[in-house]
Amino acid sequence: MSGADIREFSRPMTGPALVPLIDAIEAGEKPVVAAIEGMALGGGLELALGCHYRIAHSKAQLGLPEVTLGLIPAAGGTQRLPRLIGFPAALDMIITGRRVSAGDALKLGIVDQVTERNAGEVAVAFARSVVDCPLVSRRLSTWPPLCPADLDNILQMALARAWQRGRGALAPVACVQAVQAARLPYSQGMQQEQKLMSMLFASPQARALQYCFFSQRAVGKWSMPNGACWDNSTARPIRKAAVIGLGTMGRGIAVCLVLAGIPVIAMETDEKQLEAARRVVMALLEKEVQKLAVGLHLGLIHFTLEQRYLREVDLVIEAVFEDLALKKQLFAELSSVCHPDTLLCTNTSQLDVDQLATATSRPDLVVGMHFFAPANKIKLLEVVFTSRSSPEAVATAMQLGKWLGKVSVAVANCPGFVGNRMLRPYVEQAGFLLEEGATPEQVDSALEHFGLAMGVFRMSDLSGLDVGWRVRKAAGLTGPGVPQGQLLQTQQGYRYSPLADLICQKGRLGQKTGCGWYLYEGPGGHMARPDPWVHAFLEEYRRVHGLQPRSIGQQEVLERCLFALINEGFRVLEDRIVMDPVALDVIYVLGYGWPAHTGGPMYYAGEVGLPRVLGRLEYYQRVHPDIPHLRPSALLRQLVAKGSPPIHKWMWHIEEGSSRL
Numbered sequence: 084m085s086g087a088d089i090r091e092f093s094r095p096m097t098g099p100a101l102v103p104l105i106d107a108i109e110a111g112e113k114p115v116v117a118a119i120e121g122m123a124l125g126g127g128l129e130l131a132l133g134c135h136y137r138i139a140h141s142k143a144q145l146g147l148p149e150v151t152l153g154l155i156p157a158a159g160g161t162q163r164l165p166r167l168i169g170f171p172a173a174l175d176m177i178i179t180g181r182r183v184s185a186g187d188a189l190k191l192g193i194v195d196q197v198t199e200r201n202a203g204e205v206a207v208a209f210a211r212s213v214v215d216c217p218l219v220s221r222r223l224s225t226w227p228p229l230c231p232a233d234l235d236n237i238l239q240m241a242l243a244r245a246w247q248r249g250r251g252a253l254a255p256v257a258c259v260q261a262v263q264a265a266r267l268p269y270s271q272g273m274q275q276e277q278k279l280m281s282m283l284f285a286s287p288q289a290r291a292l293q294y295c296f297f298s299q300r301a302v303g304k305w306s307m308p309n310g311a312c313w314d315n316s317t318a319r320p321i322r323k324a325a326v327i328g329l330g331t332m333g334r335g336i337a338v339c340l341v342l343a344g345i346p347v348i349a350m351e352t353d354e355k356q357l358e359a360a361r362r363v364v365m366a367l368l369e370k371e372v373q374k375l376a377v378g379l380h381l382g383l384i385h386f387t388l389e390q391r392y393l394r395e396v397d398l399v400i401e402a403v404f405e406d407l408a409l410k411k412q413l414f415a416e417l418s419s420v421c422h423p424d425t426l427l428c429t430n431t432s433q434l435d436v437d438q439l440a441t442a443t444s445r446p447d448l449v450v451g452m453h454f455f456a457p458a459n460k461i462k463l464l465e466v467v468f469t470s471r472s473s474p475e476a477v478a479t480a481m482q483l484g485k486w487l488g489k490v491s492v493a494v495a496n497c498p499g500f501v502g503n504r505m506l507r508p509y510v511e512q513a514g515f516l517l518e519e520g521a522t523p524e525q526v527d528s529a530l531e532h533f534g535l536a537m538g539v540f541r542m543s544d545l546s547g548l549d550v551g552w553r554v555r556k557a558a559g560l561t562g563p564g565v566p567q568g569q570l571l572q573t574q575q576g577y578r579y580s581p582l583a584d585l586i587c588q589k590g591r592l593g594q595k596t597g598c599g600w601y602l603y604e605g606p607g608g609h610m611a612r613p614d615p616w617v618h619a620f621l622e623e624y625r626r627v628h629g630l631q632p633r634s635i636g637q638q639e640v641l642e643r644c645l646f647a648l649i650n651e652g653f654r655v656l657e658d659r660i661v662m663d664p665v666a667l668d669v670i671y672v673l674g675y676g677w678p679a680h681t682g683g684p685m686y687y688a689g690e691v692g693l694p695r696v697l698g699r700l701e702y703y704q705r706v707h708p709d710i711p712h713l714r715p716s717a718l719l720r721q722l723v724a725k726g727s728p729p730i731h732k733w734m735w736h737i738e739e740g741s742s743r744l
């Protein structure tokens with residue numbers, strides 16, 4: 084039982100209320116044994132906690148995921164669980180919403196017995212064995228709370244953790260407050276639980292998080308402009324895969340494949356690189372084995388320099404340097420080495436997948452599988468299809484992503500695909516704000532206050548500033564031979580901020596060099612500190628270019644960065660790079676640390692109000708006519724003209740045939 088039907092939350096609810104039902108079961112004179120198979124989540128676990136005993140199958144999973152939907156467990160979960168397993172363990176489960184295995188549930192004391200057999204049959208036998216035992220001590224609501232001496236401290240720390248993890252989300256904080264009420268007699272605690280739930284139930288955050296839940300499932304029902312879609316395309320089985328290039332990304336991808344039980348051929352260019360990769364990959368795998376407490380066949384991965392092993396694989400994922408010529412050459416080689424049916428996938432973050440496809444003998448079997456760093460942790464996968472990708476190839480990549488535990492989103496090929504394409508105007512605005520008077524920490528703090536996991540400059544330092552520098556050089560925006568613009572700097576006719584290039588020229592590439600937009604403890608450090616050198620550098624830059632610095636407020640930072648990103652999102656929709664705006668929200672929430680409690684950038688635009696987004700873009704465009712990314716997209720204008728329809732109707736307003744494919 085996985086809890087409430089979430090779709091009901093936006094409709095008037097019918098049927099008996101859960102709390103009196105659970106109370107009645109608990110108060111009954113007949114012993115009730117919960118037999119748990121599969122899932123006991125949310126209301127499902129709360130019902131089980133109202134039973135007198137709990138027997139779980141070894142494969143069962145238990146949890147209270149309400150917080151991920153913007154809610155708290157409100158059928159007694161916040162009152163019974165701390166009484167059963169103590170405050171610290173209950174707080175952990177309720178604030179994170181994480182699921183625990185039956186084995187862990189036994190250790191925690193949530194279940195009385197774990198079985199490999201049919202849980203129902205075992206529960207019946209168990210019930211017979213306890214039929215004469217008194218039930219008084221089995222009713223959790225009557226248990227006195229297990230208050231340790233340092234409970235105040237535990238609650239304080241939990242509250243701090245909830246604020247920090249939540250990044251503005253209300254539900255984690257409400258979870259702590261509800262659990263805190265478990266120190267009170269049960270009936271008073273329940274009143275507090277109900278009060279907090281009523282506050283959250285109709286909140287915009289809960290609606291946004293529930294939208295995220297359904298969006299992450301909706302993207303599985305992918306379609307392509309040619310009519311191919313998830314229910315008319317068949318995925319191929321992947322019995323063996325290869326990863327070529329075992330750098331930052333390739334290592335993480337190899338780990339994902341092995342954890343999913345897929346044998347992997349892992350390839351590098353030379354023995355030294357191969358050895359370095361082997362050490363890291365094996366260490367990561369061993370850590371996972373310990374964490375998951377599962378048996379994993381570490382022999383599933385074969386490290387090699389020899390291409391002949393590629394003959395046996397069903398799918399290759401290429402993750403070599405971001406260099407089109409190198410990748411094209413490799414794809415041409417793969418065409419002759421691999422079996423003619425082998426799928427050839429690239430992890431490129433922005434190169435033209437169509438061009439790579441043309442370098443092969445099987446363009447229909449070429450797709451992008453764009454993982455996000457760290458690939459073994461981030462749950463997002465962009466599956467990039469070209470005009471020639473076969474439905475079977477797309478279906479296989481989508482299915483493989485799901486098998487690896489990712490949420491896969493099918494997107495058409497275009498520069499930067501979806502995520503990185505929308506990121507460009509956002510990063511660009513941040514650079515302009517520095518020119519106009521802001522500091523990196525002011526910009527980042529506004530964005531982090533909004534709820535982004537990391538501000539733009541901290542994020543750039545983490546990924547490495549040379550990544551974007553290389554892209555800008557390849558695009559002819561900077562580098563030797565490119566004429567430097569006048570005031571304000573311009574390139575290719577538009578405003579261009581060279582600040583990031585200048586920082587790179589100083590050898591400041593971010594965390595890896597110990598400094599970038601911030602200062603770190605040393606190369607590879609993580610603690611970002613404001614850097615007086617950067618402040619002086621910015622002041623000097625403004626002085627040289629005659630820029631009068633002005634004070635820039637939080638609102639302007641948010642509007643310019645976020646609305647520019649959203650505006651590009653509308654352009655992505657116009658170009659039909661995806662078939663549904665929910666895809667953009669899923670990509671941003673799962674791949675870019677966008678706060679889930681705002682639904683994602685496009686949902687957020689709807690909540691702010693499309694006329695407001697349009698109005699502010701028009702305003703900033705008047706002030707900065709040389710920044711094309713601030714020019715409102717045609718789709719945004721059209722939607723506002725049509726009265727700002729809800730997000731699920733946006734695509735109706737795009738003309739048929741506007742697809743870029």
Ligand SMILES: CCCCCCCC(=O)CC(=O)SCCNC(=O)CCNC(=O)[C@H](O)C(C)(C)COP(=O)(O)OP(=O)(O)OC[C@H]1O[C@@H](n2cnc3c(N)ncnc32)[C@H](O)[C@@H]1OP(=O)(O)O
Pocket residue numbers: 085086087088089090101122124125126127148149152156157158280281284297300301
């Ligand atoms: C003052 C008012 C007081 C109200 C008190 C109410 C108190 C409560 O009772 C509170 C609650 O329980 S809130 C609900 C808590 N439960 C959850 O969050 C579980 C959500 N579901 C899952 O984790 C996975 O779907 C699950 C693990 C279950 C299955 O995963 P799979 O990967 O096998 O399958 P999915 O692709 O995720 O799902 C299959 C289809 O089922 C839909 N769905 C799943 N859970 C749902 C749920 N709880 N409600 C509605 N629809 C749900 C899912 O959308 C998908 O649908 P389709 O895409 O159409 O196939």
Ligand SMILES: NC(=O)C1=CN([C@@H]2O[C@H](COP(=O)(O)OP(=O)(O)OC[C@H]3O[C@@H](n4cnc5c(N)ncnc54)[C@H](O)[C@@H]3O)[C@@H](O)[C@H]2O)C=CC1
Pocket residue numbers: 327328329330331332333350351352356401402403404405406413430431432433453454455456546
């Ligand atoms: N680093 C990131 O955050 C992300 C990178 N990507 C993409 O993933 C790809 C790889 O990026 P990183 O892992 O960051 O690069 P990296 O520089 O860390 O690793 C590349 C690896 O490929 C190896 N290599 C080069 N040529 C090879 C060949 N012919 N055969 C076998 N191995 C070869 C190199 O020895 C190196 O170990 C790039 O296309 C990049 O754009 C995609 C998403 C995120």
